Amino acid sequence: MTDFETREAAWIALNQMHVRVHRNIERALQDAGMPRLDWYDVLWALECAPEGLRPYQMQEALLFEQSGFSRLAMRLENEGLIIRRKDKTDGRGLVLHITDQGKALRGKIWPVYRQAIDQEMRHASEQKDCLTALLNHPRK
Amino acid sequence: MTDFETREAAWIALNQMHVRVHRNIERALQDAGMPRLDWYDVLWALECAPEGLRPYQMQEALLFEQSGFSRLAMRLENEGLIIRRKDKTDGRGLVLHITDQGKALRGKIWPVYRQAIDQEMRHASEQKDCLTALLNHPRK
DNA sequence: CACATATAGATGCATTTGCATCTATATTGC
DNA sequence: GCAATATAGATGCAAATGCATCTATATGTG
DSSP states (O other): HHHHHHHHHHHHHHHHHHHHHHHHHHHHHTTTOOHHHHHHHHHHHHHHHHOOOOOHHHHHHOOOOOHHHHHHHHHHHHHHHHEEEOOTTTTEEEEEEOOHHHHHHHHHHHHHHHHHHHHHHHHHGGGGGGHHHHHHHOOO | OHHHHHHHHHHHHHHHHHHHHHHHHHHHHHTTTTHHHHHHHHHHHHHTTTTBBHHHHHHHHHHHHHHHHHHHHHHHHTSEEEEEEEEEEEEEOEEEEEEEEHHHHHHHHHHHHHHHHHHHHHHHGOOOOOHHHHHSOOOO
């Protein structure tokens, strides 16, 4: 197997694994009446940062697109889960903070999410062969 | 590290790797004036199946949602890249075939796609630690 | 200070998604 | 053969995405 073939196989495996796991986790959350995964990521990041976070920081950390995140933050604020304050030291920007309601929701999501991760990743690891090949492959 | 923590770390790594690689590959294709990745997958699957394929088969193989694939197939037909024929043995269904134009386009996409896979997966393998942990973890 | 450029975030628009539902044909059990 | 159920695929609708663009503030240079 050439280096390229190894990488290609890993790319295919990466996609399949991701689609399957992601879809199943999203469905588990939804079946439990919970919001989507990206909501969780934002809430958790903010709960870990009591001083708040700037949108552009979260975009980088969580790999969101700028416009997508802008609207996501708006939705979360509309639901009362976060607050967007003007940044005092940078008039262009905002600082996001989680609300008590946001914390409460995150706490409710976690057990469901945790259980789904555990279950789906266990299945996923059963199809690991292609990725293993990549990961064990010596890199030039 | 507990089993769960290992799986959680792998889930996070899986997501990050997937978003980064997927986004970069899509951009490489787009910058080269090529269509989106899902088009390629369909064209390639059909090129490998001269007798054609039923939509429901492709949905399973490529992990598409039913409605999403239905519309994707329509777009591809509108572009002249595939043909949807009625299945003679099953009045409910279709058989999809690739056209010469479809084959030509797939052939044009491949070098760009190949190059992008090679480059992005090489980078990706540099951040493999969390996934490695999962994959090397003995499974109960 | 004034002007050019860079950065943070919002928004309009076209496209795509996901879900639920709909139609048509197949299959199963009586 | 006929009713009940299952399966293939299409479609309406609300929501989400990506892209380009817009506004406002910051920063850097003369």
